[in-house]
Amino acid sequence: MNPHMLAQLLVQLIVIITVSRLIGRGARWLGQPLVIAEVVAGIALGPSLLGWLAPGAMQWLFPAESMPFLKMLAEVGLVLFMFLIGLELDPKLLKGRGHASVAISHSSIVVPFALGAAAGALWLYKSLSSPDVPFSSFVLFMGVSMSITAFPVLARILTERGLMQSKLGAIAIACAAVDDVTAWCILAFVVSLVRASDLAHAGLTTLFALLYIGFMLLLVKPFLARLGARVANREGLTQNVVAITLVLLLGSAWTTESIGIHSLFGAFMFGAVIPKEGGLAAALAEKLEDVAVVLLLPVFFAFSGLRTQLGLLDTPEAWLTCGVIIVLACLGKFGGSAVAARLTGLRWREAGAVGILMNTRGLMELIVLNLGLDLGVISPTLFTMMVIMALVTTFMTTPFLKLLYSPAEQARDQLLHTPEPALPASSYTVLLCVSHGQAGPGMAVLSRALSGERKEANLFALHLLSPERSLKARGEEALDPAAASGGALAPLVGRAEKLGLSVRTLSFVSSEPARDICRTAQAKRADLVLLGWHKPLFSQTVLGGTVHEVMQEVGGTVAVLVDRGLSQVRRVLVPFVGSRHDRAALGLARRLVKQAGAEVTVLHVTSPKDSGSGTGAGRAQVEELFPADEGASVKLKVVRHASPEEAALEEAKAGYDLVVVGLGAEWGLEDRLFGVQRERIVRDAPASLLLVHHPEAATVLAQTPEQARTQGTAPETTQPVGARS
Amino acid sequence: MHLGATLRLLRVDAGLSLRDLARRIGVSSAYLSRVENGVDAPPTQERLTAIARELDVPPGLLMDVANRVSPYVAGYLEDVPAAGTLMLDIARRQLTGAQLARVRAFLDAEFPLREARGHEPVPPLAPLLSPERVVVGLSCGDYEDALDVAAGRLAAALPGQDAAALAEGLRKREDAVPSQVGNGVSVPHAFVAGAAPVAALVTLARPLKLDAPDGQPLRLVVALVDGHVGRARLMRLAHVARLAGRGLADRLHGLQDPRQVLETLEELEALR
The missing domain is CATH 1.20.1530.20 (Na+/H+ antiporter like fold)
Structure with missing residues (x-):
């Protein structure tokens, strides 16, 4: 060149x-x-x-050579x-x-x-x-x-x-x-x-x-x-x-x-x-x-x-x-x-x-x-x-x-994450709401039974501080801000640790506890909201006050644990007449069978006037919820009794660890804001109780696909409108 | 406040890649990455201005985030010594934020500023909040829990929104770009088509140890939801970062009443 x-x-x-x-x-x-x-x-x-x-x-610029x-x-x-x-x-x-x-x-x-x-x-x-x-x-x-x-x-x-x-x-x-x-x-x-x-x-x-x-x-x-x-x-x-x-x-x-x-x-x-x-x-x-x-x-x-x-x-x-x-x-x-x-x-x-x-x-x-x-x-x-x-x-x-x-x-x-894949088949999420320390251990035992050997549940413990108390607590425990909340959650966390459960705790100041429980349950997509109960100062009922509000507002199953020294979940009684709350109660019991190997007795109460047909219907419903392979540890007892409440109480005295009962007038459990009289079953049953409430138009948890179809998964009002369109 | 983390937050939200922004302001992407990670010194005034121009936010805002007494001010004080005396007067009176805002209002009324766009006022944060959306004294073991609590409050203000979907949205953005802006503050944000901007504020009773850009544990979460992408949204994010730089987390820490929190915030941001 x-x-x-x-x-x-x-x-x-x-x-x-x-x-x-x-x-x-x-x-x-x-x-x-x-x-x-x-x-x-x-x-x-x-x-x-x-x-x-x-x-x-x-030619001048790009000559062939x-x-x-x-x-x-x-x-x-x-x-x-x-x-x-x-x-x-x-x-x-x-x-x-x-x-x-x-x-x-x-x-x-x-x-x-x-x-x-x-x-x-x-x-x-x-x-x-x-x-x-x-x-x-x-x-x-x-x-x-x-x-x-x-x-x-x-x-x-x-x-x-x-x-x-x-x-x-x-x-x-x-x-x-x-x-x-x-x-x-x-x-x-x-x-x-x-x-x-x-x-x-x-x-x-x-x-x-x-x-x-x-x-x-x-x-x-x-x-x-x-x-x-x-x-x-x-x-x-x-x-x-x-x-x-x-x-x-x-x-x-x-x-x-x-x-x-x-x-x-x-x-x-x-x-x-x-x-x-x-x-x-x-x-x-x-x-x-x-x-x-x-x-x-x-x-x-x-x-x-x-x-x-x-x-x-x-x-x-x-x-x-x-x-x-x-x-x-x-x-x-x-x-x-x-x-x-x-x-x-x-x-x-x-x-x-x-x-x-x-x-x-x-x-x-x-x-x-x-x-x-x-x-x-x-x-x-x-x-x-x-x-x-x-x-x-x-x-x-x-x-x-x-x-x-x-x-x-x-x-x-880009920002809406529209291509959100169907939510991952997330594991079972339980929100434990603790208002008082003494409810903690029982809740830990129950959560252990719900999550089973393999700890297949996300557990969140929520403690809400009332604004007045938090101020007081601040004065006394200013040195350790965690102590104010840790106080109520400590028994639960302590027991959970012993049982090998991991619980994520969460607490903040709230002036509307019921609404905050609902919001948190929603944000966590909780399958079950578990409320602890302790003897309130004035009202005698379990289902009043905050519990009532939560049951009204949460879109999923709510259960209240009345703890009488629950230390294991071996024998479980489920009184059953067939309401949606009863079905949810059965669903929970099914989970207890699957995860903790509990023995469940379903008590089906029929009216004495009823002849035969009720028994069959009850059995069919129970079998629907408990597929044959799990049926081994489920006993169905059919009782004729004028008062289902009485029948349930009698049966409950037969040495059960936990009675899981749906809300309903049959059991003397009505969901109302105020009540002077403590619910009888709560007062008289010797075992710990789990009172289950299930909202209308929502699907029962742990249900079988067949049911989902027959019941129809009615859209909940809380579904996002814009977010997933 | 951590300038680098804030810059990254804004850049990602504006949809720019590291390389893009670096190319547009004429620096190497390696340098920009070092700035974002806080390894390199904060950019000079000119570079910050260039970045602000590319992100379409007022340069003054970024300058504030960087806590820079701009050379512009220094130059002015040198040229007009009387102005320095005035500054001294203000300092001697120890004017609070609210009082400074009044001085500012007087200045605006008396000597209106005629300048091109880029200088319109930054939208304040307080109006996006309300006592219902202020959570005080949260103690939790995981950052996600804080996001969930914030999402719960936000959902209440957005009809038809589901708290879990919002929390998911906040988390997704968090995965895209960490929202911690330093000084113990994080600004998780989500997009909800067509929603009016709304915010929730969560103070943490127990600071969370996360890997913050400046190593300070998290004490305050300001969650923002927006219905529009763009300038206003970026400005809001930058504004929160600036507030963080002015000690927002310290000022709000320990307050037990949501109303008190809002009052403090209003006072702090009176002078924008």
């Missing part, structure tokens, strides 16, 4: 970079990615515009760029994205590939290719070039629109990553096929390629991981490390070039195996990005532009063909991914957005096309058509995305 040539090259660089940056400003203004501008700049400097307007100027240098520079730039693409490819994106991404990415390759290959085979091969190009190579190449998605452009569009963190963005980027890897593998195969003179050679190339991939994954990757760890731990990215990586990169590119699957594949592969944890990948990207993207990549675009000759499309038929190619490309890519996305359960709007995003071909398509042109698989005319196709599909992404997925829509999806 003589000095004159160097001057020539420098001028070329200046012009290329300046023009593409200038057009880039315009592209930004249009909301387009920079790639568009760079491609357009390349075309403008080539024979399509500059060569057409001022052939002399183009300077092309080899430009080409070399462009190739080096591409190697660096493909390395960066590989660097950006986080293997985490490929793994564990679930069903949706896999389906979408596969169909977004298969459909356009099939369309491209079919078009190539049936139509384009005859009209736009020469017979000396092997049929199979041409068809495969058309398929690949249709199924490319530009990972970097996509990433840039997603970042610019702030979609990277959204579900949509995650799906799109994961699909693009899969597409990228797949497309490059197919392409490597196609290239090897074209370059190999016969089938034996092709086989050999494939073998070498597989050996190379194995070498990279088994030997180079662990080495790089060690290098990465060193960079992360100690010296940071020194120039020595950069030198090592660059040498390895060039070596990798050279290897693949010698094998016959093109240097780009090696660069990409090397970037992909660099560990993304630690700082190595990020630091390398930062160092190389500017040189590769700002300086060298525009050269590549200019070079492709110089080879794009719009003049070749001089007939209406040619333009028509070009149009059909564009339509086919969009149809395959957009249609394939959008339909697949819709089938995986996205809304049409989101599915469409995914389709549009996947349709971005950007510069990856250009790289593929240049490869095809170099290999002689496609003619300059077809090259030009495909370049236009790449430009159009990239260009339409941003406006269409805006149209279909407006910023407002996006903001909603």
Whole structure:
């Protein structure tokens, strides 16, 4: 290269970079990615515009003899760029994205590939290719070039629109990553096929390629991981490390070039195996990005532009063909991914957005096309058509995305966590409301029985301080703020610790305890609100005051524990007549059977006037709640008695640990705000009692699916309206 | 208050990536990351202004968060020594926040400021609160419990909202970006389409040891719910961070009456 040539090259660089940056400003203004501008700049400097307007100027600027240098520079730039693409490819994106991404990415390759290959085979091969190009190579190449998605452009569009963190963005980027890897593998195969003179050679190339991939994954990757760890731990990215990586990169590119699957594949592969944890990948990207993207990549675009000759499309038929190619490309890519996305359960709007995003071909398509042109698989005319196709599909992404997925829509999806998966089948949550220390131990025992051996329950203990008391407590125990609340919760926590339960405690000042219990239960999605009871000062009833309010307001089951020294839950009695509260009581008892192996006796009381039929009905209901396999530890006792309350009391004296009883007039348990008389069953039963209340129109807990269907899960008024729409 | 944590909170809420913001203000993403983690010195006035411009919040607000007596003020005092005397007068009278607000109101009335946008007043926090949404003296073992309690109060103010969904929303944002802004304050926030902005405030009787950016245990949770994304929301977040910097957690600690809490807050933010 003589000095004159160097001057020539420098001028070329200046012009290329300046023009593409200038057009880039315009592209930004249009909301387009920079790639568009760079491609357009390349075309403008080539024979399509500059060569057409001022052939002399183009001859002077890009003389034919300077092309080899430009080409070399462009190739080096591409190697660096493909390395960066590989660097950006986080293997985490490929793994564990679930069903949706896999389906979408596969169909977004298969459909356009099939369309491209079919078009190539049936139509384009005859009209736009020469017979000396092997049929199979041409068809495969058309398929690949249709199924490319530009990972970097996509990433840039997603970042610019702030979609990277959204579900949509995650799906799109994961699909693009899969597409990228797949497309490059197919392409490597196609290239090897074209370059190999016969089938034996092709086989050999494939073998070498597989050996190379194995070498990279088994030997180079662990080495790089060690290098990465060193960079992360100690010296940071020194120039020595950069030198090592660059040498390895060039070596990798050279290897693949010698094998016959093109240097780009090696660069990409090397970037992909660099560990993304630690700082190595990020630091390398930062160092190389500017040189590769700002300086060298525009050269590549200019070079492709110089080879794009719009003049070749001089007939209406040619333009028509070009149009059909564009339509086919969009149809395959957009249609394939959008339909697949819709089938995986996205809304049409989101599915469409995914389709549009996947349709971005950007510069990856250009790289593929240049490869095809170099290999002689496609003619300059077809090259030009495909370049236009790449430009159009990239260009339409941003406006269409805006149209279909407006910023407002996006903001909603992004912040609203709409794609909230059905709430995880969370474990059983119990909110223990302790107003007084003495209720604690009994509640701990009961929670232990409810959560079972494997501690399958989330337990929260709530203690609400009244404003006056907290002030007093503050005066006395100012030194230890926790003591004020710890006082009431301590017995419960102490007992729970002994039983090996983990309880999360929570206490604050509240002037409306009932409402705060409800709110907390709601926020915790509590399945059961367990209230402790202790002898109140004035009122004698258990079910008055705060308990009453809580029962009125909480959307789930509420149980009040009347503790008479509950230390184990072995024998449980459930009086039963069949109200919704009774059913909830049975549900709780069922849980006790399952989790703690308790023995449950169901006492079914029928009226003496009733003849026979009631017994059957009661048995049926009990059996419905206790499937046969659990039935072993459940005894059903049927008693005829004029007063169910009496019958229950009599039975309760037979040495039970716990009586679980639903609210209801039958048991003398009515839910009311004020009452002077203590409920009789509470007063006279020797065992501990659990009084169960279940709101209307809510489903009984621990129910079987059959019941859920028969009862109908009526929507609760507390369901969020906006949050999950 | 921790400037870095606040910047990250605002950046994520504005939907910008580290790299984006770094590129737009012309610094390396490594530097910005160091600033957010509090490893590097706080950015200079010019950089803060650039960040404020990109986030679309008033530069003065960020300056306040950074607790910077801006060089602008220093320069002015040098140019007009009389102004310094005035400052001294104010200091000698030990004017409280409320009184300063009156001085400010007088200034606004007498010498209205004609300046471009970016200087409109920051919306105060107190009007978004009400005694029902102030929880005092919470003691709990886990940050999530505090969020749940706040969500419970917020749900009461948002018709049709379910406390658990709100708590979930707060938690999701928390996962995206930690909402602790230092000085023992955290600002969990959620988005509920179309809702009017509303806040809940929880003071902790037992400070929670979390890994706060400045190592201070958490003593105050200010939960915000918003129906719109954008400037106002960011300004509210930054405003809470600024209040944190002015010792909000210390002032509210130990107060037992929600009304008292609100009064203290109003006094503290009288001068915005």
